[in-house]
Amino acid sequence: MKQEYKNKIHFLGGLIALVCILAAGCRKTDFPDVSSPAYLRVFNCLTYNVTIDNKDAPQPFLTMLIDPVLDASGMPVNADVTFDFMTTRGPLARPYPDAGNTALWQKEFPGTAKIPVGPIVNGYDLSGYGMVKSGSHRFMFISRPRSNDPFYSLPASARKGILVDTTVNLEQGEIYTMNILEKSVYTRKTGLYLRKEIFTKIPLSDSLVYTNFYNLSSEGYAQTFVFDDNSKNTCIRDTMNIFYTLYAKDRQKIKGYTNAFMTGVTRSQEPVVHPYSNFPLFPDSTANHIYAGTSGQMFNILSPGTPPDQGEQSDDSKGNYTSFALGPEAPAAVFNLGGDVRTGMVISVYSGVYNPRSFATVNTVEYVNGNMYITTLQRRYDPPVYK
Template identity: 45%
Template sequence: MLRPRLRYIMLSAIALVLLASGCSKVDYKKIDSPAYLRVFNNLNYTISLANKDEPVPFLTMLIDPQTDKDGIPVSAAIKGDFLDQRDPYAPPYPSHAGTSTSYKNPEYPGKENVLVGPVLNGFDLSSWAQIPSGRHRVLFLFRPVNNTPFFDLEPRLKHNILIDTTLTLDTKEVYTLHILQKDFATKKNGIYLRKENFHKLPLSDSMVYVNFYNMSAKGFQQADNSLKTGYKKSGALQNGIKDNMNIFYTLFKNEPSAIAPLPGYTQKFLGTITRNSEVLEVTQYYSFPLFADGASDGIHTTIWQHLDFLQPGMDPANNPYYPFESNTDGNWAPVECLLNGKTAIKGHDNSALLPNMIVNIPSGIYNPRSFATVNTIEIVNGNIYLTTVQRKYAPPIY
């Protein structure tokens, strides 16, 4: 199916656009046996004197490329260009398509005008691209940070290969592909292809689900902090967490005069997280009720989530680093999933910020209405990312 935004434009105004602006129609070729693919570039970078001579990880993805006699790519069955480092939040809709003037693409398909996934078992896959199933050669190449399409670059700029691999994608399976640093000391890079299963699980629409991955490079947390970029927005997480951690959660409610923890949902043990950038199995999903607040009307809730990653053996009620310490030696990292991910609690400057896992959006006659979601939180070399998937919902009635 087409992205929702593209579909609505085509249905309502395609003739006007073609005649008035001279734009050419995009021809979408039907894919008979597709797989569904989403790609994130997790190679973080900050230009400094220490790495000024290294190639900036601004990438082009080529699937089934054709090359000339010198091995320079001249075409490809599928191209994902201008692939920049990912955004902290990947929302449950294709937010980048047609909304930004920047040529940089924080994910694939992102801004690309391609066939995307359908609603599969109730889940909206419009942030995944359709890819022919089967065996494919996949190249990721460094490219200059400019708005020149890859195949229009000079030949000397089209052969700096980061990754050259072969992948097999099964029909109607959902894949998330990550480009990662695998070893912090050697700077070895690679890919991580995960076959998702959320659309196959018997998940309740009254529960919010989340699973966790620490895909940081081997040796990142143990390395001296002077060797790391140090993302202040990540709070105590910026220098990494230990390879094995426990996860606790607290649900908070926005009261008119205060922010209060929800009774019965304070510092509850959720599960564990183990650093791994090689094993591709989907980790366990944990859950909490959408309307955990018994006083809510069952339509909208103001609750949000606080997470604590703690070294095994540490008790969240007796945390020696709480509440302000940011240098925790990887033993504790707090994360707040609050509002839009940009609003912090006063005094909690050591917390990383993400958006709420509960989606509040106009639907039907309600503005807003709260929806349960399926979420993945990924930690990579001092950064934390949230990907949210949502069931199809009724559009608002105006």
């Protein structure tokens, strides 16, 4: 009887141990709790190349500290949030974090770091935005060596390159885009640009694709740009007009959407939201209004007075023309930004009983010192229904 009792105890003990092991193996990563959050996305837009002429300039490779802790000498030794290995942003910022990406270097905050991200807000997926406690925060951006060594393990001499040290207020429930920019080519001073977004607060139709545009280049960038064979049509003037053409299958231009005027854009680093322009989710009258079909979008950016079809013929316009394109059916542009592999600015995914189904997006295009970037936001959509 005693032996049977012991066997039962051993069995139960082993079972409990097994359950504990399995529970530990399946446990989700613990993220820090963020109460009363604001939602923040941060990009490093510093792109200058370090050459013999500016060899003493700080590397555009950053560590972001939120509410840093400094030692007696003023050296950062800790922070409420430390976001390390921040390289220059990529051309396309997707609506959601790339969960499969294990790269150490980050192209944006929150990136793939263990940062809690935003929920669905008014129908928009904010999983590309990090949650940060609302209120006043000290932000510090520090230039660091390009290596895989964590910031706090670097020697003190490598942790002194403070580019930005400022305090900002993040309001509860608000959505922010933060860019680290060069303010002026004449001073080479780095600055923080913080824009409070409004796309969750304004009536945007789910049958239209929205885009707004910014030229966030440095003061004097266009005036001092040196044109050469390696930079054809990558520089634009401070004031430009934007035209667009929509393409269907086999690169057929869609009637009524060829070289259509969209908006104008003027260089400014004032952090105000620019108006949204739009085009239909289903501009092709032959589409079934479920899937937009393979498609693409082409945008020509031209100086005022330049005909919308003239820029494409220019080998080097000296600042009067550039272009960007998304989607497989768009022709090659100066900047090819990718987007959805089937529909470019439109997101097409398996949703409900439809595979694929197309959804409109809200996009922000930012031109910064010879580079074109796009950030895409998606609306919430129903998960797949498998038959």
